[in-house]
Amino acid sequence: MTLKGIALxxxxxxxxxxxxxKRNALEIRKNVVRMVARNGQGYVQQGLGAAxxxxxxxxxxxxxxxxxxxxxxxxxxxxxxxxxxxxxxATLAQRGIISPESLLSYTNDGSALEINVxxxxxxxxxxxxxxxxxxxxxxxxxxxxxxxxxxxxRSYVILGDGELQEGQTWEAAMFAASHxxxxxxxxxxxxxxxxxxxxxxxxxxxxxxxxxxxxxWNTIMVDGHNFSDLRDAFTSASNEIxxxxxxxxxxxxxxxxxxxxxxxxHNMILPQNVAIRALEExxxxxx
Amino acid sequence: xxxxxxxxxxxxxxxxxxTIPKYYGDALVKLGHEIPEIVVLTGDLSPATxxxxxxxxxxxxxxxxxxxxxNMVGISAGMARSGDIPFVHTFSxxxxxxSLDQIAMQVAYPNLNxxxxxxxxxxxxxxxxxxxxxxxxxxxxxxPNMALVExxxxxQIESAVRAAxxxxxxxxxRLHRPSKPMSPAEKLLPLEIGKGQLIIEGTDAxxxxxGHMVDISIDAAKSLLPHGIKVAVANIHSLKPLDTNFILxxxxxxxxxxxxxxxxxxxxxxxxxxxxxxEGGLSRKFKRIGIEDTFAEGGSTxxxxxxxxxxxxxxxxxxxxxxxxxx
Numbered sequence: 001m002t003l004k005g006i007a008l009x010x011x012x013x014x015x016x017x018x019x020x021x022k023r024n025a026l027e028i029r030k031n032v033v034r035m036v037a038r039n040g041q042g043y044v045q046q047g048l049g050a051a052x053x054x055x056x057x058x059x060x061x062x063x064x065x066x067x068x069x070x071x072x073x074x075x076x077x078x079x080x081x082x083x084x085x086x087x088x089x090a091t092l093a094q095r096g097i098i099s100p101e102s103l104l105s106y107t108n109d110g111s112a113l114e115i116n117v118x119x120x121x122x123x124x125x126x127x128x129x130x131x132x133x134x135x136x137x138x139x140x141x142x143x144x145x146x147x148x149x150x151x152x153x154r155s156y157v158i159l160g161d162g163e164l165q166e167g168q169t170w171e172a173a174m175f176a177a178s179h180x181x182x183x184x185x186x187x188x189x190x191x192x193x194x195x196x197x198x199x200x201x202x203x204x205x206x207x208x209x210x211x212x213x214x215x216x217w218n219t220i221m222v223d224g225h226n227f228s229d230l231r232d233a234f235t236s237a238s239n240e241i242x243x244x245x246x247x248x249x250x251x252x253x254x255x256x257x258x259x260x261x262x263x264x265x266h267n268m269i270l271p272q273n274v275a276i277r278a279l280e281e282x283x284x285x286x287x
Numbered sequence: 288x289x290x291x292x293x294x295x296x297x298x299x300x301x302x303x304x305x306t307i308p309k310y311y312g313d314a315l316v317k318l319g320h321e322i323p324e325i326v327v328l329t330g331d332l333s334p335a336t337x338x339x340x341x342x343x344x345x346x347x348x349x350x351x352x353x354x355x356x357x358n359m360v361g362i363s364a365g366m367a368r369s370g371d372i373p374f375v376h377t378f379s380x381x382x383x384x385x386s387l388d389q390i391a392m393q394v395a396y397p398n399l400n401x402x403x404x405x406x407x408x409x410x411x412x413x414x415x416x417x418x419x420x421x422x423x424x425x426x427x428x429x430x431p432n433m434a435l436v437e438x439x440x441x442x443q444i445e446s447a448v449r450a451a452x453x454x455x456x457x458x459x460x461r462l463h464r465p466s467k468p469m470s471p472a473e474k475l476l477p478l479e480i481g482k483g484q485l486i487i488e489g490t491d492a493x494x495x496x497x498g499h500m501v502d503i504s505i506d507a508a509k510s511l512l513p514h515g516i517k518v519a520v521a522n523i524h525s526l527k528p529l530d531t532n533f534i535l536x537x538x539x540x541x542x543x544x545x546x547x548x549x550x551x552x553x554x555x556x557x558x559x560x561x562x563x564x565x566e567g568g569l570s571r572k573f574k575r576i577g578i579e580d581t582f583a584e585g586g587s588t589x590x591x592x593x594x595x596x597x598x599x600x601x602x603x604x605x606x607x608x609x610x611x612x613x614x
Contacts, residue, residue, distance in 0.1 A: 119397060127364065131392050138393055139360045141365020144350065145326075149369075168389075171358035179350075 031090035037275035069124035080135035132267035133166025162194035177216030224249030310570025312337030330377035370381035379405030379420035399537035409549030415585030437461035439501035483533035489519035500547035507602035
C-alpha cells in the first residue's frame with residue numbers, strides 16, 4: 001500500500017518535526033531505563049521497544065491538553081498493555097501531563113504510578129487494563145458514542161501482539177467493523193515477545209494483517225520505529241471514512257540500547273551495571 | 288418463499304402470549320422517554336429480554352453486540368465513560384459466568400453507570416444447567432461498587448428499573464419475566480435500593496425472601512396461619528446494598544429466621560442474612576432455603592422448583608421443624 005499521496009494531502013503544519021520526535025523519544029527511553037533500574041521493577045524491553053509509537057501518538061497524533069487531561073474533546077488513548085507502565089509514565093512526564101518528579105515514585109508502595117497502569121493516576125488513564133484483551137471493547141464503546149453524538153475525537157488503543165490470543169480482541173474487532181467505527185485506531189505493538197518467549201513459539205498468530213482484513217479493517221503494516229512511516233499510517237487512519245484502522249507496528253524490544261536490543265525477556269531484571277551500560281548507549285551517564 | 292408462520296419461541300412462552308404484558312420492556316421504554324442518556328445493548332436476546340420494545344421506539348439508541356458478552360460489557364463501559372447510561376441485556380448466567388472479569392475491571396472498578404440486566408434467574412428456565420444462573424448473586428454481590436436488585440414479580444418490575452436508573456453506579460438487575468399477568472387485585476410495589484420491605488407481619492418466624500421466592504413465602508406464611516404459626520415475610524429486593532438494620536430489627540421479633548432464594552444457598556441471600564445476624568450478635572434458629580449446592584437440569588419451572596425444594600411446602604415444613612425441635 002502506498003501512503004505518500006494521502007500523507008501529502010493532509011495538513012501537517014501543526015505537527016512536530018521528526019527531529020523533535022526523535023529528541024523526545026530519546027529522553028523517554030532514558031527515563032524508562034532509570035525508572036526500571038531504580039526499584040528493579042518494570043518492563044524495560046517493552047518500554048524501549050514501543051517508545052517511538054508512544055512518542056508519535058502523544059506528541060504528534062493525539063489531540064490532548066496536557067494541562068487538562070479530562071478535556072471532553074480530547075482523543076482517547078487506551079493502554080491495553082497496562083504493564084508497559086514505565087514507558088507510559090515517562091511519556092506523560094515528557095509531554096507535561098504529569099510532573100517529571102512523580103516518576104521517582106514509580107512502583108513505590110502507595111504511589112499512583114503503579115506497575116500496571118491504573119486510573120488511580122487520573123483521567124489520563126482512560127480504562128484500567130492489565131487483564132489483557134479488554135481495551136479494544138471499551139474504546140469501541142467510546143467511538144460508538146462519539147459517532148452518535150457527532151464528536152470529532154478519536155480512540156486509539158495500544159495493544160500487545162500477545163493480546164491477539166485473547167478471544168475478546170476478535171469480538172471487539174468484529175463489533176468495530178460491523179458498526180463502521182472509522183474513528184477507532186488500533187496500534188499493535190508487534191514486538192514478538194510474550195511471557196514464555198517468542199510469540200511464534202507460544203501460539204502462532206500470523207498472518208495478522210490478513211486476519212484483520214478479513215474482519216473488515218483498514219490494515220496497515222508499519223515500521224514502529226520510523227516516524228515518517230508512522231505519520232503516513234496515522235494519516236491513512238484518519239482519512240478512512242468507513243472502517244476502523246489497525247496499524248501493525250513492527251518493533252524491536254530493547255530498541256535504542258544495543259546491548260538490550262532483541263533480548264526476548266518479558267520480566268527482565270535490570271541490574272545497575274546493565275542499566276549504566278544501557279544509559280551510556282543512549283548517550284547518558286547513570287547517576 | 289419466506290417462511291412467515293409466526294410460530295413463536297418455545298424457550299420463552301411469555302413472549303408469545305398476547306395476554307402477558309412485557310412489564311420490563313414497557314418500563315424501559317417509559318424511562319427511555321424520560322432519560323435521553325439511556326442506551327440499550329443486547330447479546331442477541333432482544334425478545335427474551337424484552338428490549339425489543341425499546342429497539343422499536345429508539346432505534347438510534349439501541350445496539351446489537353451479537354453473541355459476545357465479554358465485548359458487550361466492555362462496549363457498555365466505553366459508552367458509560369462517554370455519558371450514556373447503558374442497559375446491557377443477556378441472560379444472568381452469561382453476565383456472571385462469561386463476563387465476570389470485564390464486569391469487575393471495566394464496570395465495577397471504575398464505578399460506571401452501567402445497568403447489567405440479567406434474565407432467567409435460578410431455575411426459571413427449561414434450558415438446563417448452561418442457562419441456569421444459580422451463583423450469580425454470590426458473584427455479583429462480592430464485587431465492590433456493585434448494587435444488586437431483584438424485583439419480586441410483575442408488581443415490582445417498573446419500580447426496580449426506575450430505582451436502578453436513578454442509582455448512580457453499576458447495578459445488577461436480576462430479572463424474571465412473569466408467566467402470568469398481574470391480577471387486577473395486585474398492587475404495584477415500590478422499591479428502594481438499600482431498603483428491605485416487610486410484606487406480612489408475624490412473631491413466630493420470619494422469612495427473608497428474594498425474587499420468585501417472595502410469593503412462595505407469602506403462600507407458606509398464609510398456609511401456616513391456620514396452624515397457629517404467625518410468620519412474617521420480608522422482601523429483600525436489594526441484596527446489595529443490604530438493609531442490615533432492617534434484617535436485625537425484624538429478626539429480633541421472631542424466634543426462627545429462614546431465608547428463601549432462587550439461587551444456591553452459598554453466597555447469596557442466605558449467606559448475607561447469616562453474616563448480618565452473627566455480626567449483629569443475634570442468635571436465632573436459622574435455615575437457608577435455596578438450591579442445595581448442586582447443579583440442576585432442564586425442566587419446567589414448576590417441576591424444578593418442587594424437585595429442588597423451592598416451594599411452599601418445604602418452607603412450611605422447615606419452619607415447623609425449627610419451631611418444634613430447633614433442627
